[in-house]
Amino acid sequence: MTLLEVENLHKRFRIHALGREVVAFEGLSFTLRPGQFILVTGPNGAGKSSLLRCLYRSYRPSAGRALYHSAQGPLDLVRAADEDIALLRQREIGYVSQFLRPRPRVSALELVAEPLLHLGVPWEEASAKASLLLEELGLKPALWPAYPSTFSGGEQQKVNLARALVRPNRLLLLDEPTASLDAAARGALTERLARLKEAGVALLGIFHHPEEVAGLLDQTLEIPPAPPLLAPNPASVA
Amino acid sequence: MEAALEPPRLEHQQPVLRAMGLQKSYGRVTALAQVSLALYPGEVLGVVGESGSGKSTLLRLLNLQEPPDGGDYRLEVPGYAGQNLFALDRYQARQVRVRHIGIVYQNPHQGLRMQHTASGNVAERLILAGERRFGWLRRAAREALQASEFPLERLDEAPLRLSGGMQQRVQLAKALALQPTLLLLDEPTTGLDVSVQALVLDTLKRLQRERGISMLIVSHDLGVIRTLADRVLVMRAGRVVEQGLTDQVLEDPQHPYTQQLVHAKL
Numbered sequence: 001m002t003l004l005e006v007e008n009l010h011k012r013f014r015i016h017a018l019g020r021e022v023v024a025f026e027g028l029s030f031t032l033r034p035g036q037f038i039l040v041t042g043p044n045g046a047g048k049s050s051l052l053r054c055l056y057r058s059y060r061p062s063a064g065r066a067l068y069h070s071a072q073g074p075l076d077l078v079r080a081a082d083e084d085i086a087l088l089r090q091r092e093i094g095y096v097s098q099f100l101r102p103r104p105r106v107s108a109l110e111l112v113a114e115p116l117l118h119l120g121v122p123w124e125e126a127s128a129k130a131s132l133l134l135e136e137l138g139l140k141p142a143l144w145p146a147y148p149s150t151f152s153g154g155e156q157q158k159v160n161l162a163r164a165l166v167r168p169n170r171l172l173l174l175d176e177p178t179a180s181l182d183a184a185a186r187g188a189l190t191e192r193l194a195r196l197k198e199a200g201v202a203l204l205g206i207f208h209h210p211e212e213v214a215g216l217l218d219q220t221l222e223i224p225p226a227p228p229l230l231a232p233n234p235a236s237v238a
Numbered sequence: 239m240e241a242a243l244e245p246p247r248l249e250h251q252q253p254v255l256r257a258m259g260l261q262k263s264y265g266r267v268t269a270l271a272q273v274s275l276a277l278y279p280g281e282v283l284g285v286v287g288e289s290g291s292g293k294s295t296l297l298r299l300l301n302l303q304e305p306p307d308g309g310d311y312r313l314e315v316p317g318y319a320g321q322n323l324f325a326l327d328r329y330q331a332r333q334v335r336v337r338h339i340g341i342v343y344q345n346p347h348q349g350l351r352m353q354h355t356a357s358g359n360v361a362e363r364l365i366l367a368g369e370r371r372f373g374w375l376r377r378a379a380r381e382a383l384q385a386s387e388f389p390l391e392r393l394d395e396a397p398l399r400l401s402g403g404m405q406q407r408v409q410l411a412k413a414l415a416l417q418p419t420l421l422l423l424d425e426p427t428t429g430l431d432v433s434v435q436a437l438v439l440d441t442l443k444r445l446q447r448e449r450g451i452s453m454l455i456v457s458h459d460l461g462v463i464r465t466l467a468d469r470v471l472v473m474r475a476g477r478v479v480e481q482g483l484t485d486q487v488l489e490d491p492q493h494p495y496t497q498q499l500v501h502a503k504l
Contacts, residue, residue: 016494017501057483059490060240072248081246082469082483083278088248103443103465104436117447 002069003171003202004032004055009064009078011050024050028064030221034170037193037203037216042223048206051223052173054078055204056095057085068093071170090118094169096177100160102148108134109144112162119167126166133162136192138185153180161185165192172196174205178212186212240492251279252314254419254452255300260309262295262476269295270306271476277420280450284467284484286458286499292476293456297424300454301341302331313338315419336366340413344425346405349412352398356383356408359397363415382411387441403434407441414445423455427462439465460500464488472496 011024025047032038040048053059055066055077066077070092075084089095103111109130116126134144137158143151148159157180164172178186194216197203204221207213255277262270270292277283285293299306302323311323315338318326323334343349350359360379369375384390388407397405406426413421426442427435443466446453457463463470463484470487472480472495480493491497 013490014492016497053489058485060482060486060492062240070248075247076244079241079244081243082481082486083246083250084248085483086468087250103440105440106443114447 001033002031003034004069004204005065005067006030006032006055007065007067009051009054009066010062011047011054011059012062023047024059025223028221028223032171032202032204034200034202035197036218037197037205037213038219038221039210039213039217040204040206040221040223041210043225046223046225048223049175052095052175052204052206055171056089056093056173057082058095068171090115092170093173094164094167094171095173096161096164096175098157098176098179100148100156100163102151102156102159104149105147107145108139108148108151108159111148111159112166115163115167130162130166133166134158137162137188138182154182154185157181158185161189165196169196169201171202171204174203174207176206176208179208190216253278254314255454256310256312257300258310260296260299260311261307262292262299263307268476270299273309273473273476273478275471275478277452277454279452280446281469282446282453282455282467284463284470285454285456285473286460286463286470287473288458288499290475291473293473294424295476296473297341297422297454297456300420301339301422302326302335313419336363337416338419339422340416340418340420341422342406342409342413342424342426344428346397346402346409349409350397350405353396355394355396356388356400356404356411357393359408360412360415363412367416378415379411382415383408385414385445386411387437401434402430403438406430406438410438410441410445414449414451417449419452421451421453423453423457425457425459426455428457428459435462442466460488472499 007029009028010026013022013024015022028051040051042048050059054061057077061078064078068075068077070088109127112130112134113126116129139155139158143155148156161177178189190212193203193213197216253276258274260270260273273296285296287293298304306324309324312320313323318334357379360382361375364375364378380390380393383393386407388404388411397408427438430438439462445451455466467484470481470484471478472487472493474495480487480496487496488500491500
């Protein structure tokens with residue numbers, strides 16, 4: 001059984017002001033099964049982050065197919081309606097970015113509980129789950145009611161991780177989640193990922209220090225360096 | 239262009255708002271050309287574009303303030319579900335507007351009586367809807383102002399004497415007093431200090447989460463849109479030139495105009 005079948009996926013950015021296209025990555029194909037953990041590797045600028053963003057649809061893929069077997073049936077993430085993507089993001093697909101985007105006057109605990117509140121979970125239950133996770137990742141309880149915009153990079157990243165992990169996912173996309181974490185938090189994250197994997201969550205991640213998750217990896221997806229040339233964009237030139 | 243998107247396949251709730259082919263010209267100027275949109279329960283839809291793009295005309299049409307030249311507009315509200323609201327007579331249109339649509343304008347003078355009290359402004363909306371019991375009016379106005387995080391010790395002050403942020407809270411309370419299905423926001427935080435803007439945005443976000451109100455917010459401020467909106471429509475010269483999930487439109491804009499807009503901001 002597969003969860004995600006990626007076939008010949010491409011991403012090019014069309015920069016209209018320059019009349020040019022920039023290639024992020026080309027022709028990627030792989031499959032991901034439930035409970036499988038694939039590490040994405042490649043040199044800087046190879047398009048590792050772009051791949052994750054294309055699958056989360058923060059970027060619109062340019063060509064190819066990414067067949068995702070959702071709880072409600074198969075769906076091509078390249079062409080699925082925005083409404084469908086929004087639903088999958090709410091229920092099935094999680095994404096951990098490198099940085100938290102704090103919002104003014106929203107506490108750390110509220111930010112973490114929010115994805116559950118959106119699903120209709122009552123505040124008591126949502127905040128209890130959020131607290132457990134923040135504790136596990138080692139954010140000092142004194143900071144839970146505070147606004148993360150004043151936190152250090154590492155503290156912000158703990159909030160970011162907790163927010164992404166608080167809700168169950170079927171597919172989790174991880175973009176250098178450990179970059180600014182201390183050793184204890186990295187350990188806690190590795191443990192948490194091991195449990196998710198065991199529970200059948202499919203994981204696709206970029207790690208600056210892959211040895212942290214070495215015991216959990218099933219496969220490596222190596223993205224070759226993107227061709228550095230800037231191809232003229234015929235549509236804009238015409 | 240990137241591959242065209244398919245229609246939704248997963249199970250969704252019915253949209254609360256569906257507008258098809260909205261068309262409006264003023265003389266020889268086309269303000270709206272074939273604009274269609276849908277808004278789902280509890281969703282926040284952002285509309286961005288420069289002045290003259292048709293954003294304000296779109297809001298006036300959706301608020302049933304003026305008729306279009308063409309198009310179909312439906313809201314899932316009791317008594318009017320499945321009807322084209324543009325075909326209603328003036329009395330019915332006013333009923334729908336008062337009962338089911340709330341609006342907050344950029345300029346509080348447009349939405350408030352500046353010399354009346356804050357609570358009187360909110361109560362007026364309830365009176366328009368047919369409510370006459372004084373005690374009930376006072377209580378309902380108080381609740382709406384409280385939900386909008388308006389300081390209750392200032393209930394009897396006139397908006398004229400309130401700060402810009404407070405005036406927006408009175409507008410918001412007035413808009414929410416009858417628990418509308420649709421909340422229209424026209425540049426609600428433009429002109430406010432940045433710190434006050436953050437507070438008002440936070441209130442909107444909380445109301446949206448707690449009450450599940452569907453909102454359509456027009457703003458030229460991409461930061462506001464990023465904070466509030468789930469999806470975005472980009473308008474230019476009366477047309478929707480791009481639409482998508484907010485993060486996608488802001489991080490991977492497709493249309494030349496959107497690229498220009500996003501890169502000018504960041």
